[in-house]
Amino acid sequence: MNVFATLGCRIFQKGLYLASLFLPFRLPEEIEGADALAVKLGEMGLRKPLLVTDRSLHALGMEKKFLEAFRARGLDYALFFEVDPNPTFSMVEKGYAVYRDEGCDCLVALGGGSAMDAAKTLSIRIAYPQKDLTSFKGILKVHRKLVPLFAIPTTAGTGSETTLAAVIINDATRDKFQIDDPKLIPLGAVFDPTLLGGLPPHIIASTGMDALTHAVESFIGHSNYRQTKKDALEAIRLIHEHLLPFYKTPRDEMEARAMQRAAFLAGAAFTRSYVGYVHALAHSLGGTYNVPHGLANAVLLPHVLKAYGKSVYKRLAYLSDMLGLLDKTHAKKERAEAFIRYVEELNAAMGIPEYFENLVKEEDIVALARHAAKEGNPLYPVPKTMNAKELEIVLRSSLK
Ligand SMILES: [Fe+2]
Known part of the structure; x- marks a missing residue:
């Protein structure tokens, strides 16, 4: 790359670096296991999480121990398992209908990247029920407070449980894009090594x-x-x-x-x-x-x-x-x-x-x-x- 193009890149990156010093980055709280998650939700006064997961994990019954832990701690819950690889707007809309109709008050995402992407985008849909999701494409477009989101990774790699990014597809245009905002960083990351077994x-x-x-x-x-x-x-x-x-x-x-x-x-x-x-x-x-x-x-x-x-x-x-x-x-x-x-x-x-x-x-x-x-x-x-x-x-x- 020539000197001028490199200089342009470096100036852009330096600007972003300096700007990001003022961004509210945070790490999710590390939570160990299903029971600790249920306790945490109770402590926060939350009473009905929507557990979001994908079809293949649901077929394996991976969410069961979390739902049981919610029940044991006196929490109500709802389940949405229609996430497929490469989540889309329509999946998010379906999840939103369940969240709204069931009267949920927080989100728990169980899975790899797809369930987390879907749940992060869903948290935006909940805060902005009317707005076109395309308008959140890019960096720092989310200005409202989002509902609490807890992420339970079922692989050890993507790091999606701690990142500020959601990748989503607009099914109408097949445009796959990223939404980046520190507000999307989950409040808690829940670790259960038995899920990886x-x-x-x-x-x-x-x-x-x-x-x-x-x-x-x-x-x-x-x-x-x-x-x-x-x-x-x-x-x-x-x-x-x-x-x-x-x-x-x-x-x-x-x-x-x-x-x-x-x-x-x-x-x-x-x-x-x-x-x-x-x-x-x-x-x-x-x-x-x-x-x-x-x-x-x-x-x-x-x-x-x-x-x-x-x-x-x-x-x-x-x-x-x-x-x-x-x-x-x-x-x-x-x-x-x-x-x-x-x-x-x-x-x-x-x-x-x-x-x-x-x-x-x-x-x-x-x-x-x-x-x-x-x-x-x-x-x-x-x-x-x-x-x-x-x-x-x-x-x-x-x-x-
Ligand atoms: Fe990666």
Whole structure:
């Protein structure tokens, strides 16, 4: 990217960084288990939560223990389980009808990204019953107080239980867009490691690598705060210690809880410090070929880190030192390369390929890179700015 374009990006990012110092960022309260959630709702004077979840989790009966805990603590509840992957306006409207007709007073989202996205958007619909949801597209468009939202993650990766973002699709136009507002950060994140017990290893691998990508991209970016750096580093340390053991023993609740914490901290880091071109390219591939988000990130992460070159040597060398990968007497470049190798080996140990094989069509590459450049620039405070042409080269390096 040329000097002037880079300068434009950096000025934009600095402005956003300074503005965000005044935003009401907060972390959700960490709540341990179903009973503690029911107690919390009671303490807050809430009496009827709407539990929002998706069809597949409902089919497994995942919400049962929470509903039982509500009952045991004398709370009434309603259930909405018609969330499908990639939630839409019409799903939100259906959920709103249940919320209104049942006279609920708060939301509990149980699931991965989709249930959380649906519940976050639903909280906007409740505060603004008449307004077109499209008008909330973008940053800081929510001005009213939202109903309390509690999030129960059923995977350890997206960090959606701690982020300010909701992704939603307008079914009429098929426009998929993001709503970003600190008001969307859940009031509480509820952790129950038993919910993760049935996860297949490949999901543990891809969601865990999504969390690692959040932590690494926020740590190497230009918009760090002391707290986000601390959260990202702690997330990386936890992932280093627990992802592979969790992958190998999916029913180990201690490992599951450690990975839940890692995903939560990584989410807290990137919701303030952003992600980078790994996510921009992963979203491109996800949108066009439906590649699972975590898997796309996992494959892309080493390739993008290599493309950042010397702009990330210092930060990656720091990560290598923290994990004790290479003696500190080695040059920064070597220690940075050791960290990239570490990511490659972690991928390989969990059966994640080094390249996307027979996935990307040659005629799509230019559009994919353009899409990623549009998402990343000027928003993401990446260590080294790249234009569509440069991102095309990075994307090609990940293909086989
Ligand atoms: Fe992600």
